[in-house]
Amino acid sequence: MAADIANPSVSIQDLSLNFGAVSVLQTLNLDVAEGEFIVLLGPSGCGKSTLLNCIAGLLDISDGRIFIKGKNVTWEEPKDRGIGMVFQSYALYPQMTVEKNLSFGLRVAGVPKEEIAKRIARAAEILQIEPLLQRKPSALSGGQRQRVAIGRALVRDVDVFLFDEPLSNLDAKLRSELRVEIKLLHRRLQNTMIYVTHDQIEAMTLADRIAVMRGGVIQQLDAPQTIYNRPVNRFVAGFLGSPAMNFLKGELEAGAVPVFKADGVSVSLGRYQFDGDGGPAAKPCIFGIRPEHIAFGDAAQAMPFTAESTVEIVDPMGSDTLVWTKLGGQIISVRVEADKTLRNGDAIRIGFDPARASLFDAQTDNRL
């Protein structure tokens, strides 16, 4: 799992965390390169926030070691780890002005006044919060509050930024604005950033690498495109992508050209890239294809696999339309352009390239 990174900025080795009998994280390994933007992605309760709190030193771990900048910080206090943290609920001190909020950590550490002023000026300039410095957090909007919270991490002049679902409390519009700002911030500062989210769009757009987690275990750690195109198991495949990937149950038939067979459908897998070497054995499997990889109408004709079907339900989504139809007796969705006018019961032609599909073992859910 651990990638070979020569000088990792953050290195987590065999980390375990138990709350009583409940194991939250299990011998987890993760190396983060200098200046890398890592996103920890997963559903609620997968341990991603817990992992972040362990890195921050806010939770005592049960086993393993944590290195930041080559220094073993396993037993260090949060303030001595060289990290800054941004929380989902902003966690601004309500009785202090923005300026006092930003300077609190520095004042605690006894940094000289001129230095504090200098760092606040720099952070305020980067985040464009100069006009807000004398306000109390209660007089700020959600987006402004989160900017101040980022500023609080910024003034500490740290090596590693930790973000714990920082945009989850914002509305959709602000969320996409701040997402871009965080990306710009990363490009400007070139710091290592570890970012926890359950939002796959944030993960896809921000990350250099995504770590998809489930049940305290990292399922896949890779570049966003790789995770999107070649998910290692059915969980990762289903979690990433909206609308979700279609799954068809069926049988894999071995041969010179392996074939996927489901009720009345057979897909030749000659173009599919199997994991590992040697031909796959015949077994029950699940065929996954994303709605946006299924072509429709004339475009379908050019695809290696085509089929006739009828429209069951039409879901207009504005930018495009999701059409629900049947393939091999199982419901699948197809993404089509919004200008196509379709009605329930229309006969349509769909097609796809099996090279873009993902095949999973029905027993283990792992990619074939």
Added chain:
Amino acid sequence: MADVASLSPGAEALRRGATGPSGPKPRHVLSRRNIFLYGTLIVVALYYLLPLYVMIVTSLKGMPEIRLGNIFSPPVEITFEPWVKAWATACTGLNCDGLSRGFWNSVRITVPSVILSIAIASVNGYALANWRFKGADTFFIILIVGAFIPYQVMIYPIVIILREIGIYGSLTGLVIVHSIFGMPILTLLFRNYFTSMPEELFRAARVDGAGFWGIYLRIMLPMSLPIFVVAIILQVTGIWNDFLFGVVYTRPDTYPMTVQLNNIVNSVQGVKEYNVNMAATILTGLVPLIVYFVSGKLFVRGIAAGAVKG
């Protein structure tokens, strides 16, 4: 449009300008419900206020007027003589300097007890809520169980302990006793309040490098004014009104106001001066009364805030 209207039978009623209920629903001031509700409230309020009225009226009368026996009639000749006597010259035992001595004793007991108990209990509550040390739950349970042990059981052992330490009968001893007995309920109050504060705030302060006392003094304390007001009210009224500990752990010249009031009212020699007794009682009850009036709003807000999470 025409065919749509003819299709639905209620179309006529839907037309604009048709009669029928519209706008806010009218309310009747003299409805049966209101008469019953406010009638009950007024009766109950009178029931509770009547004794206070009798006390004030009686305390303003001279003794001849009281002897007429009409306790509800307002004073014909208003006199403040009983108030002056109750404060400055009424006799209890050998002392004849009125309630003033007891008042100052009570102040000397209440102020340090309130400060000490709240200072300790708030730190207790903060530690229990935010720093989950090993055995925190056990410690908390023991503390809460302490709140349910009857005071009577502990009176004599505490007398012995205070005697052995050598502070039995002094104000210091009583202050310590009050502080200890306030601990369970105050700790519970503070713990619940601090638990209801967002935990991320505490975590942010830790990342910022603040320690146990730094977080307490600079983050938690400024945010917990309401709960401190509640604690102050609870303690001021509780300790001021205390009689049992006052009578057990002090000597006649250090008696708190409540004990002295009892001695004035229950003295058996001579004529019963009802007007002086009433004035003395009102004087003694004045401090908690003022505390309630001044801080009523904050009190309710703080109680509500502390009660949300347990």
